[in-house]
Amino acid sequence: MKIAAAFKVVPDDQDIKVAGDRTLDYSKAKNTISVYDLNALEVAAQLAAEVEGSAAVAITAGPASIDEAKLKKSALARGVDELFMTADDACAGMDAKATAAELAKLVAQIGDVDLVVCGDGSADNYAQQVDVQLACKLGWPVVNAATKVTCKGDVLEVERTLEDAVEVVEVALPAVVSVTPDAAEPRIPGMKDILAAGKKPMNVAGASDVAAAAIEVVDCKAPEQADRKLEIFDASEDGAIDSFVAAIKAAL
Amino acid sequence: MKALIIAEHAAAAAELVAGARTMADEVVAISFGGAYECGADKVLNITVPEGLTVDSAVETVNAAFDAENPEIVLVEACRHMKVIAGSLAFHADTAVITDVTAFEAEGAKSMYFGGIAERVQKAAGNVAIYTIGAGVFDGAEGANGSVAEQEWVAPARPVKVVSSQVIEKSGVNLFKADVVVAAGRGFAEESQLSMANDLCDKLGAGLACSRPLTEGVNWLPTERYVGVSGLMLTPKAYIAVGISGQMQHMVGCNRSGAIFAINKDKNAPIFKQCDFGLVGDIKDVLPAITAAL
Numbered sequence: 252m253k254i255a256a257a258f259k260v261v262p263d264d265q266d267i268k269v270a271g272d273r274t275l276d277y278s279k280a281k282n283t284i285s286v287y288d289l290n291a292l293e294v295a296a297q298l299a300a301e302v303e304g305s306a307a308v309a310i311t312a313g314p315a316s317i318d319e320a321k322l323k324k325s326a327l328a329r330g331v332d333e334l335f336m337t338a339d340d341a342c343a344g345m346d347a348k349a350t351a352a353e354l355a356k357l358v359a360q361i362g363d364v365d366l367v368v369c370g371d372g373s374a375d376n377y378a379q380q381v382d383v384q385l386a387c388k389l390g391w392p393v394v395n396a397a398t399k400v401t402c403k404g405d406v407l408e409v410e411r412t413l414e415d416a417v418e419v420v421e422v423a424l425p426a427v428v429s430v431t432p433d434a435a436e437p438r439i440p441g442m443k444d445i446l447a448a449g450k451k452p453m454n455v456a457g458a459s460d461v462a463a464a465a466i467e468v469v470d471c472k473a474p475e476q477a478d479r480k481l482e483i484f485d486a487s488e489d490g491a492i493d494s495f496v497a498a499i500k501a502a503l
Numbered sequence: 504m505k506a507l508i509i510a511e512h513a514a515a516a517a518e519l520v521a522g523a524r525t526m527a528d529e530v531v532a533i534s535f536g537g538a539y540e541c542g543a544d545k546v547l548n549i550t551v552p553e554g555l556t557v558d559s560a561v562e563t564v565n566a567a568f569d570a571e572n573p574e575i576v577l578v579e580a581c582r583h584m585k586v587i588a589g590s591l592a593f594h595a596d597t598a599v600i601t602d603v604t605a606f607e608a609e610g611a612k613s614m615y616f617g618g619i620a621e622r623v624q625k626a627a628g629n630v631a632i633y634t635i636g637a638g639v640f641d642g643a644e645g646a647n648g649s650v651a652e653q654e655w656v657a658p659a660r661p662v663k664v665v666s667s668q669v670i671e672k673s674g675v676n677l678f679k680a681d682v683v684v685a686a687g688r689g690f691a692e693e694s695q696l697s698m699a700n701d702l703c704d705k706l707g708a709g710l711a712c713s714r715p716l717t718e719g720v721n722w723l724p725t726e727r728y729v730g731v732s733g734l735m736l737t738p739k740a741y742i743a744v745g746i747s748g749q750m751q752h753m754v755g756c757n758r759s760g761a762i763f764a765i766n767k768d769k770n771a772p773i774f775k776q777c778d779f780g781l782v783g784d785i786k787d788v789l790p791a792i793t794a795a796l
Contacts, residue, residue, distance in 0.1 A: 275616070383585065390660070412670075417668045481778070491781065503739065
């Protein structure tokens with residue numbers, strides 16, 4: 252079975268700062284693999300290890316800046332065998348439709364892919380739409396919210412956790428499945444994994460005919476923060492607990 | 504202007520119909536497995552055949568969309584409907600504007616980077632498709648103008664249901680709680696949660712948590728975590744215990760009335776985002792607070 256795990260490269264949100272005019276400042280935020288896509292990479296790696304004769308590859312599309320040695324190694328250190336990356340400034344800020352179209356091109360280029368695994372949502376947009384649009388583009392079925400994925404020959408059994416029910420479904424391959432963080436705990440790559448990753452094949456190319464944006468961003472600003480009182484007590488000091496408790500009582 | 508509503512649940516349909524009334528003069532709603540009393544001008548009911556998932560109705564929804572030709576589509580933000588919305592967007596050559604929290608003159612507002620920013624977006628083409636969560640609009644049950652059955656279109660790529668089990672909810676409605684106590688990674692073991700429960704009992708509070716306590720360790724059910732892709736709460740008082748205050752968590756509680764924080768690390772970022780903070784070990788201070796209340 253050939254499995255492709257899709258991931259998005261995003262600025263690390265831990266280091267995104269809010270500027271004085273409430274715009275976002277990414278200058279300190281390094282490129283990183285969007286956190287829930289680590290679960291997609293892990294599911295792909297685990298399925299490939301379970302099903303004999305399988306291969307797992309990683310696919311991504313984004314601006315030219317994602318073509319970074321450290322980042323490529325980070326993806327390949329997580330149990331996948333090969334990387335296919337479209338890195339081109341024409342791919343900056345793509346919506347779900349354009350992203351799906353670029354990923355579909357990579358799936359076609361790889362050939363004979365049986366399963367694409369996506370994460371639950373990207374750290375920036377969290378639209379949960381690329382999986383669906385990619386499946387439509389490929390003409391494959393899609394199952395989202397997957398918490399457990401089991402390969403049973405040429406069908407996949409997927410446990411999906413919905414808002415009010417746990418649904419176990421069966422879907423024919425090829426298919427697109429998006430997994431939630433419960434599906435598999437991502438591995439933490441060791442030094443050996445990272446060194447080995449540097450020797451794995453990395454296929455990086457530019458893009459052509461990127462789809463025009465279907466969504467226009469009018470404005471993007473941090474919300475106005477409520478002013479907080481910031482009264483901090485230290486429990487080791489006398490009366491600290493009482494003051495804290497009094498404040499709780501006053502708020503009720 | 505014509506709006507199409509697509510909802511899996513009756514309550515969501517009523518809210519979306521009410522919202523659509525502010526934007527369109529004709530409102531058509533799609534229901535699944537029985538027409539909802541949602542006050543639409545017309546309800547198109549889709550009966551999904553036994554053994555198929557609700558989101559196998561993609562082609563049937565596309566056919567209804569083609570026949571109705573709406574300019575606006577409002578879709579309930581839930582797992583099944585997100586597949587329907589995305590497939591419809593592909594069909595209509597667009598992309599969905601997801602998880603809208605408000606509609607403004609310039610466009611629809613959604614969270615960006617989990618709430619670090621808010622983004623206002625609008626569709627570039629002739630059709631705008633939005634997914635909208637519960638509570639954005641106030642809706643009520645109402646009589647429909649007419650009801651018709653939408654003819655089933657067999658899916659080219661069916662997803663078959665092997666089994667389906669209703670999730671037993673814990674019964675706590677954190678949205679209605681005046682006080683919420685949220686437990687985080689500062690709880691070293693599951694047994695320590697009894698201290699948080701004792702505090703909840705004393706305050707009549709609901710117990711919530713940060714994401715690490717639901718994933719991996721499973722100490723609390725997933726439906727109780729606050730923050731990005733989880734609950735967004737606005738109680739009168741929010742008491743964060745052993746929570747460091749990462750942005751991903753804080754976006755789920757930073758509109759609360761008063762924020763209280765307890766953490767043993769005096770440098771925890773939450774102490775810069777709270778009204779009252781207490782630096783101390785939860786083992787010592789939680790029982791003391793519960794006793795003093």
